[in-house]
Amino acid sequence: MRKGSLPGADGAAPLPRRSFLKMAGGIVAGGVLSSSLPALATKLIQMPFANGGRKLVRFPQKGEMILLRERPPLLETPFEVFDKGVFTPNDRFFVRWHLPVIPNSIDVSTFHLRVDGHVRTPTEFTLKEILSQPGQVELAAVNQCSGNSRGFSSPRVPGGEWGNGAMGNALWTGITLKSLLDRVGVLPGAVQVRFRGLDFGETPETPVLMKSLAVDHAMDGEVMVAYGMNGAQFPLLNGFPLRLVVPGWYSTYWVKMLSHIEVLEQPDENYWMRTAYLIPDTPGATMAPDAKGIKMVPINRMVPRSFITNLRDDTTVRRGVSIEVRGIAFGGDTGVKNIAFSSDGGASWQNAALGKDYGRYSFRRWHTSFVPKQPGTYRLMVNATNSNNLSQPATAGWNPGGYMRNVIEQLTVHTA
Amino acid sequence: MVQIRQRILTTFVIGLTALALGGALAQSPAASGRHRAISLTSQKITLPFSNQVFAGGDAAKLANSRCLLCHSKDLIESQPPLTLGTWKKEIDKMRTGYGCPLRADQTDGVAEFISHAVRAPAGGD
Numbered sequence: 001m002r003k004g005s006l007p008g009a010d011g012a013a014p015l016p017r018r019s020f021l022k023m024a025g026g027i028v029a030g031g032v033l034s035s036s037l038p039a040l041a042t043k044l045i046q047m048p049f050a051n052g053g054r055k056l057v058r059f060p061q062k063g064e065m066i067l068l069r070e071r072p073p074l075l076e077t078p079f080e081v082f083d084k085g086v087f088t089p090n091d092r093f094f095v096r097w098h099l100p101v102i103p104n105s106i107d108v109s110t111f112h113l114r115v116d117g118h119v120r121t122p123t124e125f126t127l128k129e130i131l132s133q134p135g136q137v138e139l140a141a142v143n144q145c146s147g148n149s150r151g152f153s154s155p156r157v158p159g160g161e162w163g164n165g166a167m168g169n170a171l172w173t174g175i176t177l178k179s180l181l182d183r184v185g186v187l188p189g190a191v192q193v194r195f196r197g198l199d200f201g202e203t204p205e206t207p208v209l210m211k212s213l214a215v216d217h218a219m220d221g222e223v224m225v226a227y228g229m230n231g232a233q234f235p236l237l238n239g240f241p242l243r244l245v246v247p248g249w250y251s252t253y254w255v256k257m258l259s260h261i262e263v264l265e266q267p268d269e270n271y272w273m274r275t276a277y278l279i280p281d282t283p284g285a286t287m288a289p290d291a292k293g294i295k296m297v298p299i300n301r302m303v304p305r306s307f308i309t310n311l312r313d314d315t316t317v318r319r320g321v322s323i324e325v326r327g328i329a330f331g332g333d334t335g336v337k338n339i340a341f342s343s344d345g346g347a348s349w350q351n352a353a354l355g356k357d358y359g360r361y362s363f364r365r366w367h368t369s370f371v372p373k374q375p376g377t378y379r380l381m382v383n384a385t386n387s388n389n390l391s392q393p394a395t396a397g398w399n400p401g402g403y404m405r406n407v408i409e410q411l412t413v414h415t416a
Numbered sequence: 417m418v419q420i421r422q423r424i425l426t427t428f429v430i431g432l433t434a435l436a437l438g439g440a441l442a443q444s445p446a447a448s449g450r451h452r453a454i455s456l457t458s459q460k461i462t463l464p465f466s467n468q469v470f471a472g473g474d475a476a477k478l479a480n481s482r483c484l485l486c487h488s489k490d491l492i493e494s495q496p497p498l499t500l501g502t503w504k505k506e507i508d509k510m511r512t513g514y515g516c517p518l519r520a521d522q523t524d525g526v527a528e529f530i531s532h533a534v535r536a537p538a539g540g541d
Contacts, residue, residue, distance in 0.1 A: 054494075073463070151496075158496070160491075
């Protein structure tokens with residue numbers, strides 16, 4: 001795939017040929033070329049932060065999504081989707097790619113997943129084998145971008161400026177990673193298992209996206225090589241045909257278009273583990289913006305979050321009648337134990353009723369109600385506590401990557 | 417795997433090869449229940465290819481040929497208001513971390529161009 005490079009016209013560092021030619025076309029046009037997308041953009045929306053103007057677009061195999069970046073695609077789930085059910089439809093599930101060269105075509109008859117490295121029998125598995133061998137499982141789990149809600153960071157940080165829609169919940173179908181690793185035989189001395197997909201960068205220097213898990217984690221029987229999402233194959237942009245599912249861990253580990261699993265004898269020092277996706281090694285992964293010398297570690301387990309999904313901020317409600325409030329929650333790396341709701345800005349709390357339990361890694365629906373007896377403004381808040389007794393913080397943490405936001409969400413309603 | 421890159425957004429095409437599987441309904445301790453049979457069908461889509469570029473002189477050309485080599489312009493435009501120093505750090509991260517083919521001595525010029533090209537609307541924080 002990689003082609004030779006030629007010097008840039010300005011004598012700068014070499015540039016891959018195809019890309020140079022591509023961009024030269026744009027430059028000749030003097031910046032007046034229109035994008036291919038505005039024709040599809042039917043609506044504009046404003047996220048509640050600076051530079052938050054977004055288009056609503058439709059990409060192949062996807063429904064209406066919030067466009068954060070066209071190439072490589074960053075597509076956010078419009079928040080109203082989360083009010084419609086506990087599972088996020090495949091065509092509304094968020095999309096996040098790091099590298100610009102993404103295969104646009106997958107042939108299921110020739111696709112292989114290679115499993116090698118520090119193993120007894122390096123093996124290439126066909127899709128037919130992955131779909132038919134022992135170890136088939138189905139599990140509901142939340143898939144959430146490490147930087148979900150980054151746009152709300154204060155002070156703001158650069159990156160993908162997501163609202164709250166870089167998350168989703170699906171029923172994943174696949175084969176346990178353990179069963180594949182047992183088939184190839186992990187040798188003594190293995191420390192990590194590394195995963196990569198089929199996407200790559202425009203320059204040979206762009207580090208290919210690879211993520212690693214400890215061997216014990218990889219062998220826990222829950223980490224899954226999934227081929228199904230809510231009962232169907234993956235949309236290509238969500239990682240068709242195979243995606244790693246790491247229940248309870250941030251999406252950066254859920255490698256899409258998974259094509260290679262490598263058992264390592266040494267800790268993975270690649271860019272995406274050593275430099276990118278690091279969080280402060282502090283409680284709540286929070287630090288002062290001007291702090292120096294903080295120890296940083298790879299992001300890992302998720303933390304609890306909860307959201308009101310049926311009311312928007314600044315909504316008008318009727319006084320003296322019961323107002324239904326409902327939403328979703330998840331416990332992070334374990335189940336939801338309790339949802340507390342406040343209609344008075346946190347002065348008092350009541351427990352919400354929990355919906356059906358689809359397993360500890362899933363979204364959990366909740367609902368409650370309150371009666372705004374007096375005219376005025378009501379500050380609604382919701383706080384999830386997980387089964388490890390971890391609750392959401394009252395004030396937002398901060399870190400330079402804008403990762404792991406899970407502050408107690410709140411919104412205001414007014415009586416008519 | 418065919419890795420063809422096309423630049424015009426059209427509808428996607430479902431391939432003809434189907435991988436049907438039946439019957440595999442084993443159960444493991446981690447499973448929430450019997451898994452459903454899913455069949456896989458080859459897929460082909462055409463992704464949009466943004467041709468939005470910066471207008472201007474040499475600095476715009478540099479930003480177009482380097483920044484937009486790997487990502488579309490909307491990523492830059494959706495950044496929060498950043499100081500010139502933060503833009504320099506971001507561009508340097510692209511250069512040293514992500515293989516952006518930019519010389520070290522070109523970083524400041526691109527940062528200055530972008531920090532002026534990307535402005536928050538009035539009333540932004």
